[in-house]
Amino acid sequence: MSVPDGPPAPAPRAVSPDAWSTALLAIARTRDRGAFEALFQHFAPRVKSYMMRGGMAAAVAEEIAQEAMLSVWRKAELFDATRASATTWIFAIARNLRIDAARRDIRADALLDRDGASLAASLAAPDPAPLGDAVLLCAEREGAVRSALASLPEDQATIIRLSFFEDQPHAQIARELHIPLGTVKSRVRLAVVRLRKALEELL
Amino acid sequence: MTPCHHPGEDILLAHAAGTLGAGPSLVLAVHLEGCGSCRALVGALEVAGGTLMEQLPPASLSSLALARAMAAIERPLPVPGGAPVELGNAAALPIGMPEGVILPMALRGRRLGRWRWLAPGMRWSRVDMPGYPHARVMLMRGGAGTLLPAHGHRGSEFTQVLLGAVHDDGVRYGAGDMFVADDATNHHLRVGGDGECLCIAAIEGRMRMNGLIGRLVQPLVGP
Structure with missing residues (x-):
């Protein structure tokens, strides 16, 4: 090996x-x-x-x-x-x-x-x-997700990164970034929808 | 049957990131068992998590780290205390279930409390969450047409329908569906007319019961 x-x-x-x-x-x-x-x-x-x-x-x-x-x-x-x-x-x-x-x-x-x-x-x-x-197929799927992740607009990418690393609920992210909670949620939604689209395009 | 109602993207993301509470995560795990599209999305979010971890600047390890790891893998596996599989079989159906229910994998091996009265036509059973004393997860069952006590929330309630259907202000949630109520929601839930309903619900924060029955029930379901 x-x-x-x-x-x-x-x-x-x-x-x-x-x-x-x-x-x-x-x-x-x-x-x-x-x-x-x-x-x-x-x-x-x-x-x-x-x-x-x-x-x-x-x-x-x-x-x-x-x-x-x-x-x-x-x-x-x-x-x-x-x-x-x-x-x-x-x-x-x-x-x-x-x-x-x-x-x-x-x-x-x-x-x-x-x-x-x-x-x-x-x-x-x-x-x-x-x-x-x-x-x-698995590698292809993961590749598509990675490309989608890499092409996220910076504001969405930031929220995703914070969601994974900072161990904080979205309310706290909103406070930290001085943006409304609704904005955090809509950025999360936009980002996740992009990842979903990347997956669907493979089907 | 393909579910019609799914948890929001923020919930799937929190689950993939490991920041969703233990109770809601269990309810979501039940949903994922029956929902290929949410499962695929959580999978994609885990890919994102791995990619982000990969991109972090690597931390430096202590000088003996590798030697420790190489020694650790030579040690025999610890004997697990008690066989979880046996516990699973013994505890799988300690309580009666409505006919036609297949216990989700995520619930196998968990202790389920006996059925208790919740409201006329409604009973509930506590789902044991070892290690998470503050998690409140319950199974709820009600006969066809039963009205649940109207209630609101401070915090969130995550519900997954396992059998039958519930209606909430004209929306029907059938088996496989998941819905989340937050503090803005005031529920008027009614069990569908075509048969018994079984749900699993996790409550975070406090539930606010309205009306007389609600006030009677409040002390039973906890703070």
Whole structure:
């Protein structure tokens, strides 16, 4: 198996399963430690950064990043390349850990529950050997979303970014940006509608 | 059946971002099980989340971080305390359900309280939310034609119809539909005439009951 030796090309990417997904599949199939190391080097600093954006202290953020990467190792079999890329899947794991960290009542089985319920992780058991076409379709779908995201007007992009990172309800975003709540909601709607359109154009 | 009423974009975004409350997230999870278009949209928003995470400047890790991770993956998996699957089977249908109800996946393995009286023709059951003591999620069932006590909200109520239909000022919400009432809403809900109705609802903030029955019911459903 080939271990990715550098970051994948920046978005928008070519339509192909990316190197990180390939690394994840290698962990699922052969417990490939080299692949895990590559994934860790790439994703752990980003997961930590994501946690810190939500206001978490650096040391706690690093603990959660460790926990997230351990989950990646242990749940690699649940990864389904026809449903999501590695980046999306790892984001969902990190997000779920952030939710659980927020309530500080972490039980191992609760974590398993949440990840089991995650959409990006998978709604059903993954196929043992994903069809190449389905993986390509998934990459194409994600590529379309990424392009749509990249082409959002700045005011909409800001609201989406804040929604993901600042861990605050929209009322707080409105206060922070000094705009009415209705404006936040309409920007969210416009942005999400664009992403929806990007998906529909593929059908 | 394809749902006709869907949660708003802001709710789907909050769910994908992990900032929606535990109760509303559970109700939304039930909706997503039966709604391909919302599921696709949440999937797209998760792609957006991953992309944004990818674009963050990477934080520096402590010097031993990689060594710790490589050691951690060699440790055996902790034995999970109690098998969740068995709990699921045992607790799946501890209470009677209207005929024809298939318990959503999101509710399997959750403890459901016994049916209690809510109003004439209406009963409710508390859905246990372990780890979220402040989340208020309930199942509600009512016979055909039952009128719910009129009520308003401070905060929001997220409702997903599991069986039958409810009408609210001329709008019909059937099985698979989700609707959200906020503080501007005053409900006049009535169960559809063609059969029993079952809903799951999450309440955030306080519910304001109107009328005599409402005031009677208020202490039962909580603060």
